[in-house]
Amino acid sequence: MNILQLLKKRPSLIVYSGIAILAVLISNKLGITIDNLGQAWGNAGILWSEMFPPDFSVVTERASWTQTECTWSADWACSAGIHGLLETIEIAFLATLFGMLLSLPLSMMAAHNLSPIWLSTITRNVLAGLRVLPSLVWALIFVIMFGPGPLAGVLAMTLYTVGYLGKLQYEALEGVSRHPLEAARAMGLPRWQIARYFALPEASNAILSQILFMFEYNIRHGSVIGLVGAGGIGWYLNNYLGVFSRYDRALALIIVIYVAVVIIDQISLSIRHRFMDSETHAPRARWREIIPFFPQREV
Amino acid sequence: MERPVLTVRDASVGFERDSPLLIDVNLDLHPGEIIGVIGRSGIGKSTLLRTVAGLIAPISGKITAPTGRGEIGYIPQRLGLINYQTVGYNVMMGALPRAPLWQTLFSLPGIELRESARDAIDSVGLSDKVLDSISQLSGGQQQRVAIARSMVQQPTLLLADECLGELDSETAKEIIELIQKLAKEDNIAIMIVDHNPVRVATFCDRVLHVKGTRIEEVDV
Numbered sequence: 001m002n003i004l005q006l007l008k009k010r011p012s013l014i015v016y017s018g019i020a021i022l023a024v025l026i027s028n029k030l031g032i033t034i035d036n037l038g039q040a041w042g043n044a045g046i047l048w049s050e051m052f053p054p055d056f057s058v059v060t061e062r063a064s065w066t067q068t069e070c071t072w073s074a075d076w077a078c079s080a081g082i083h084g085l086l087e088t089i090e091i092a093f094l095a096t097l098f099g100m101l102l103s104l105p106l107s108m109m110a111a112h113n114l115s116p117i118w119l120s121t122i123t124r125n126v127l128a129g130l131r132v133l134p135s136l137v138w139a140l141i142f143v144i145m146f147g148p149g150p151l152a153g154v155l156a157m158t159l160y161t162v163g164y165l166g167k168l169q170y171e172a173l174e175g176v177s178r179h180p181l182e183a184a185r186a187m188g189l190p191r192w193q194i195a196r197y198f199a200l201p202e203a204s205n206a207i208l209s210q211i212l213f214m215f216e217y218n219i220r221h222g223s224v225i226g227l228v229g230a231g232g233i234g235w236y237l238n239n240y241l242g243v244f245s246r247y248d249r250a251l252a253l254i255i256v257i258y259v260a261v262v263i264i265d266q267i268s269l270s271i272r273h274r275f276m277d278s279e280t281h282a283p284r285a286r287w288r289e290i291i292p293f294f295p296q297r298e299v
Numbered sequence: 300m301e302r303p304v305l306t307v308r309d310a311s312v313g314f315e316r317d318s319p320l321l322i323d324v325n326l327d328l329h330p331g332e333i334i335g336v337i338g339r340s341g342i343g344k345s346t347l348l349r350t351v352a353g354l355i356a357p358i359s360g361k362i363t364a365p366t367g368r369g370e371i372g373y374i375p376q377r378l379g380l381i382n383y384q385t386v387g388y389n390v391m392m393g394a395l396p397r398a399p400l401w402q403t404l405f406s407l408p409g410i411e412l413r414e415s416a417r418d419a420i421d422s423v424g425l426s427d428k429v430l431d432s433i434s435q436l437s438g439g440q441q442q443r444v445a446i447a448r449s450m451v452q453q454p455t456l457l458l459a460d461e462c463l464g465e466l467d468s469e470t471a472k473e474i475i476e477l478i479q480k481l482a483k484e485d486n487i488a489i490m491i492v493d494h495n496p497v498r499v500a501t502f503c504d505r506v507l508h509v510k511g512t513r514i515e516e517v518d519v
Binding site: 177179180181182183184185186187188189193197198201202204205 | 376379
């Protein structure tokens with residue numbers, strides 16, 4: 001069987017071959033060659049030898065060069081690993097909270113089923129604009145404006161959270177059944193009451209789940225924005241990788257971040273499970289347990 | 300006779316001007332009167348109801364319905380309840396049009412509104428379900444919640460789309476009694492869409508039959 005016959009029989013091979021040829025051409029253009037990879041392999045060996053074993057003194061010894069003041073008396077609490085990690089979690093918490101408070105009204109304005117088309121179009125464009133830059137670039141901008149530190153981190157991640165969470169939320173709001181909204185519209189209720197009392201409770205479990213996801217996401221990204229000086233454990237990691245060239249300590253910090261992310265993932269997952277039915281994956285009526293709307297208490 | 304709550308004159312309803320679902324619709328609905336609308340599925344009964352509710356504009360003709368806040372009550376085909384909220388919450392939503400702005404802003408309804416919600420819940424027999432989620436209720440119980448919401452709302456015109464659904468005859472009878480109570484005791488004009496002509500004839504004052512694109516009144 002010659003090549004032509006083979007291609008006739010398996011036309012998908014043309015597509016696969018095309019993709020493979022394209023990949024080789026792009027790699028050549030970008031200067032990615034086998035030689036480069038071989039060289040990198042050698043550097044990786046050096047880095048590896050300097051990283052192992054990881055130096056866990058980063059979670060036991062007091063760091064005298066913390067970015068923000070540490071007033072705890074225990075040395076471990078003021079170590080680069082623990083102090084930095086706590087700072088990252090704090091930044092993520094504030095950014096998620098502020099982001100949620102700003103994104104909730106914006107998402108109601110952006111939802112097609114709750115707002116006039118002109119308002120939803122403008123709001124969607126604002127939210128899209130906030131998502132254009134990743135949180136790392138926002139962090140760079142705020143570090144230039146406010147100087148290095150957690151403030152820049154909180155502001156950067158808040159903006160990104162508004163853009164990202166706003167989009168998730170308006171999609172959740174648009175996904176609610178039209179029937180309760182029509183019943184409310186027929187009653188002659190104003191738009192804000194329809195959004196607040198009908199659409200929001202109907203989408204509340206999905207929204208709550210998104211907020212938890214965003215918190216988890218912000219903790220992961222909180223480690224990255226520290227690389228540009230916007231606070232958190234990333235700042236310590238950047239110093240160990242750069243100024244101090246202590247790769248063994250950097251590796252220990254990476255392990256700390258990994259363990260923290262795994263633990264927070266699990267906590268977040270179990271909280272989100274409380275709001276979702278395990279069999280049908282449908283939201284459960286649990287929102288009322290967290291935010292007591294008046295009728296539960298009063299009627 | 301009292302002035303009609305709803306008047307429809309030479310109205311065409313539907314989504315496309317070139318092919319309306321219903322044409323030449325004419326009807327009057329008086330306070331305390333129950334009108335049943337029957338016809339096969341997809342013929343335009345629900346669209347007529349949504350047009351009367353002001354959710355869709357009529358293609359042509361004139362519809363005069365109450366325009367005040369809370370004057371129209373609408374129970375959609377799937378009842379329009381907030382599934383992830385409680386019975387109490389859903390019934391209380393009927394009080395929103397009557398609540399002063401400050402009460403709705405701070406979610407603090409006055410005692411009168413709370414009492415009317417409790418009375419409505421009691422009268423539909425769901426006193427022990429106030430804190431249950433809608434998704435935990437049976438179909439019949441959900442229908443009662445929708446009726447209780449309308450009781451609290453006290454509209455002048457109530458539009459109910461297939462609110463009897465596929466209920467068993469016992470439960471349907473109970474819901475029909477509640478609907479009759481709304482019409483006779485509270486003087487609410489009710490327009491109800493149903494697919495069961497025999498059932499409609501038992502409790503409606505007048506029955507309209509949708510045939511093709513026309514509506515005609517049938518004897519009950």
